[in-house]
Amino acid sequence: MPCEVKEKARVGNINPIFTCQPCGAQVASIGIKNCIGIVHGGQGCVMFVRLLLSQHYKESFEIASSSVHEDGAVFGALKRVEEAVDVLLMRYPDVKVVPIITTCCTEVIGDDVDGVVTKLNEGLLKEKFPGREVHLIPIHTPSFVGSMVSGYDIAVRDFVQYFAKKGEPNGKLNLITGWVNPADVTALKHLLAEMDIDATVLFETETFDSPLMPYGNFVSHGGTTIEDLKGTANALGTIALNRYEGGKAAQYLEKEFGLPTVIGPAPIGIRNTDTFLQNLKKLTGKPIPESLARERGIAIDALTDVTHMFLADKKVAIYGNPDLVIGLAQFCLDLEMRLVLLLLGDDNAGYKADPRILELQKNVDFDMEVITNADLLELDERLKSKKIELDLILGHSKGRFISIDNKVPMLRVGFPVYDRAGYYRHPVVGYAGAVWLAEQMANTLFADMEYKGVREWSLNVW
């Protein structure tokens, strides 16, 4: 079979592609307004995640830690949660939403976070902060199962489950973006605006591309409000763009409130953007306007300029978040590229049955591997042993040394990207995203040819 899907055979993980579940929960929580999460664990569970996020977004934002020490790790650390909530609410009078995000340590010791939330609701909040709206939400994200991707999915579901409240229909559409960049949110809002659709864009981090103003630095906060979250139950439907990052919340809204629901595909590439617009039309009844047909036409024209001449038959490996990897893979196939290797960095049993992966398996007529529970050594070893040859790598900055050591050019895409300037400001979704991706892939190959002194005849006649 040309396309094999298999789990990494080697035990252990060397140069992981993902970090742990609490990271994903923190990313979901920074998408909510007036929200500061408390990560119940050692300080590093916040410090390293916050560092990654700051390196990626180049912005400042706030997440708290209960800062568990040795005594807490042995005897239980719920007292630290109580103190953390108290201090956080005193210092930040505008904070209304406080997810208590568990970690490996506090899950192993069995801290009853749900119990302490009940205790705080009955005690501290009533006695010290009477009349203040505060929502304490336990989010269980032990790091010894899943990954940052499932952590994001769980947190989004838990927030929606906590707030969604049946009321009058609001005529809006729920759009769960998944883990995307600020520019992707802007691009998605643009598509919605062109179709004149009133949507609640959930857990959105558009303000993480924030201004530096004369009156001081801007601290970034997500744009999703408590009212937005409550209203999700009364929407005319839900679209979750990413199956593994928001799919659970969409399923919950469908099951609990009977909302028409579409999960995926992430609108990466022309084909998936077309499907997204068709899904918008189906759920809202709004037509796709001429302006978007024109944007599509401009994109097709731009892709035609680079596809057959430069991208066709180029061998590519892709790693990162699964919905992104699969979306990029589908797009690369449409651009006549050869997918050699896809690396999915956790052991989600659902990947093998994912209809998009099954479709890839059916459609490729060349050898291709999909490795689950993968690490970056899988890529490095294959290149060093000459088991595979590549023209291009697509992935986040953690794989940069594989690109440098093996002299394979790489386009940074996904999270985190910290060794290129401003990538969070360029969308990969929508027609504009398709153009950006294809042209960046071509430019990456051109720069590599120049650097290596390859006299590619086709460059001279373009």
Ligand code: SF4
């Ligand atoms: S693996 Fe455990 S200790 Fe390490 S950052 Fe994740 S939750 Fe914290």
